[in-house]
Amino acid sequence: MDILTGRRSLRRWAVANLVANMMIVWTGALVRLTKSGLGCSTWPQCDPGSYVPHPEAEWHAFIEFGNRLLTFVLIAVALATAITVFRTVRERRIRALSIAVGLGIGLQGVVGGITVLTELNPWVVGLHMVLSVALIVACVTMVNDAFELRPEPASRRLWLGTQGVFWLSLLMMYLGTVVTGAGPHSGDGGAQRNGFDLSEVARLHSVTMWITLALTSWLAYAARGVRRIQRAALLVIGTACLQAVIGYTQYFLGLPMAVVFAHMVGTTLYTVAISQLWRSAAPAGRHRTDQKISGSTAAARKTTAR
Incomplete structure (x- = not known):
């Protein structure tokens, strides 16, 4: 395979990998919001003695089976x-990530099985979302590597700012799973809840969001002249504001299904945004290493062209 052709193919597959891992969050939200979480009563079979729903099964079973x-x-x-990564490039990180994403998807299946067997325990359901966020972050990193998007050299305070926004965002999203576990959309009418007061955990989730947004706003201002970091920070601000509007709307309207689903879609977009910010900056030493990797790739291209 010509290295340029391989690189183009790699970029397409990396993007497809990212989109697919975002979509599984959306379909998982659909399963939960339609109370189809126990549409298939067991795992790995759908019903005892059958891996597919019985023809007379309720529509909940087909929604859950479709998600599987x-x-x-x-x-x-x-x-x-x-396969494309290993045929195209030699960089260790993207190779390791391609393997990790595959293993992570398999682990999601196992967690899904435990979710059904524990009758939608809210903490296990939350672990599903934690894994999805980790997979999206890994996929975004792969896309950056596939498109050879290298982080910009940044001062220590800017780099620490990007790290702070990223990790605070992860905390905020985890608190979002706790809010979900306290809310009414359990995935099945009889599923247990985590016992927290919905208003209290929602307030804590909201406060974390506002702290993160304030830090990101400072970062966007401080990164004037460092274009990639500033653009990434502005993207985070935009998606955070969208999520805030959707989040407050769903809360004050009593968590209607359509708005909650929109919030889950927004969560995946926000994860992409913070991942881009996380990858946008690097200390000077790390930046030189990335330049070496980029240079070796360019050299390989020239050799192939000859």
Whole structure:
């Protein structure tokens, strides 16, 4: 395979991997919001003695089964991405990430099985979301590597700012899973809740969001002249504001399904945004290492062209 052709193919598969791992969050939200979480009563079978829903099964079973089938699509995309990575590039990080994403998708299937067997325990359901966020972060890193987007050299305070926004955002999103576990959309009418007061945990989630937004606003201002970092910070601000509007709307309207689903879509977009910010800056020493990697790739291209 010509290295330029391979690189183009790698970029397409890396993007497909990212989109697929975002979509599984959306379909998972659909399962939860339609109370289809126990549509298939067991795992790995859908019902005892059958891996597919019985023809007379309720529509909840087909929604849950469809979400399970999507996992196989993710595995196929992850496998194709890994094969393309190993045929195209030698960089260790993207190779390791391609393997990690495939293993992570398999782990999601196991967590999904535990979720069903524990009858939608809210803490296990929250772990599903934690894994999805980690997979999206890994996929965004792979996309950056595939497109050879290198972080800009930054002062220590700017770099620490990007790190702060990223890790605070992860905390905020985890608190979001706690809010979900306290709310009414359990995935099944009889599923247990985590016992927290919905208003209190929602307030804590909101406060964390406002702190993160304040730090990101400072970062966007402080990064004047460092274009990639500033653009990434502004993207985080934009998606955070969108999420805030959707979040407050769903809370004050009593968590209507459509608005909650929009919030879950927004969560995946926000994860992409903070991942881009996280990858936008590097201390000077790290930047020189990335330049060496980029230079070796360019040299390999010239050799192939000859």
